[in-house]
Amino acid sequence: MITTAPRGTQDVLPQESYKWHFIEGKLMDLARRYGFSEVRTPTFEHTGLFDRGVGDTTDIVQKEMYTFTDKGGRSITLRPEGTAGVARCVLEHGLLNNPLPLKLSYLINCFRYEKPQAGRFREFRQFGAEVFGSQDPAVDAEVIALVADIFTTLGISDIALELNSIGCPHCRPAYHEKLRAYFAQHIDSLCPTCRERLEKNPLRILDCKNDSCKEVAKGAPLGIDNLCDECADHFASLKERLTAMGIPFTVNPQIVRGLDYYTKTVFEFVSTSIGAQGTVCGGGRYDGLLETLGGPSTPAIGFAVGLQRLLAVMEQDGASLGAPPACDIFLASIGQSASVEAQKLALRLRRAGLHAESDVQGRSLKAQMKYADKLGARYTVVLGDDEVKTGQIKLKRMDDGQVEETTLEALPALLCEK
Ligand code: ATP
Ligand code: MG
DSSP states (O other): OOOSOOTTOOOOOTTTHHHHHHHHHHHHHHHHHTTOEEOOOOSEEEHHHHHHHTOTTSHIIIIIOEEEEOTTSOEEEEOSOSHHHHHHHHHHTTGGGSSSSEEEEEEEEEEOOOOOBTTBOSEEEEEEEEEESOOOHHHHHHHHHHHHHHHHHTTOOSOEEEEEEOOOTTTHHHHHHHHHHHHHHTGGGSOHHHHHHHHHOGGGGGGOOOHHHHHHHTTSOOGGGGOOHHHHHHHHHHHHHHHHTTOOOEEOTTOOOSOTTOEEEEEEEEOSTTOSOOEEEEEEEOTTHHHHTTSOOOOEEEEEEEHHHHHHHHHHHTOOOOOOOOOOEEEEEOSHHHHHHHHHHHHHHHHTTOOEEEOOSOOOHHHHHHHHHHHTOSEEEEEOHHHHHHOEEEEEETTTOOEEEEETTTHHHHHHHO
């Protein structure tokens, strides 16, 4: 018998699932207020989409993808992130023909073959949002404001916005040359993957998790000192807008982000309360992605929040996660005809929107009441032959034992008011 889930995966147990509903409900509501519509794309895509869309020099593509050949001989990959699939969907369905900017959000499970540890799983959940069709820094500011609002709305204060700009195809080649020259001097300290990256994409070395590479990266020339005028203006305007909206940030020139397609703005929201994996949200502008995928040149920006990490921060900070759903009423019964009546009544109450339970185990009255207590039922009614005959019932409030006389007929309306 197989009794354990694969390493790096998690079960959300029934007594925990309300927390996920709470968080995801808040996220979707905030996204709606910011004008985002939900998009749902497949859990798996053609592997080539991620090779191109995420970038074949990234950790994700080089080390972390769940890739397999399906029975038709196609190479398929479980999505490691959401942006590439959404971008593919936008192009495939011509969504750029809608009024721009196009704002899309999603809630997805992602799959990465990583070393499982606190805050790092092989299957994890993300909330993400993407805006297509505007290169104005106002959009960068709006997207970042949405993320900041997410944390404020969820009652998280221990989180800091870190911001950087990594330039564009105009300023990056010269910067890459500087990086190449720098890392070439330290090639003996680089991991084998980064030695290969040196030629192809030296920026990636700045994002390597290897300790020795990290040490070398500390002394590397900074992207922010090497921006062209357009990128520098864009960054200045973004900072001005964030300041105007009262959204605090710090510039962290070390952030490059794990995906190859980023341009200009990159950002992370980092918490110090959940240990080493403190990055709860990562995002950035990716003006080159759609063209890379064969579409028209289209500026875009997006982010993704890791929901396991978000939940961990909320639990750590003691933020409200809603309450487990309570049972409104337990309908106890004595005898067969009362049991039938109780089940009928439960049906009426449920149709009225209440959580009602009746006995479906043939328990004794005493056992039924004990069960009602365990369920945490707010009210109980006991139905016997008399109650069925007269329709008169006694509604008992469980927390203080108060009893109210009413009728079977009036019960749904009465309870809905409570
Ligand atoms: P990290 O630097 O922690 O590996 P990343 O740069 O790979 O993160 P992104 O691709 O930007 O992460 O994903 C966005 C968010 O998704 C992260 O900020 C994090 O909250 C979450 N996330 C990423 N990988 C994992 C994982 N393996 N397990 C749980 N959450 C994850
Ligand atoms: Mg990663």
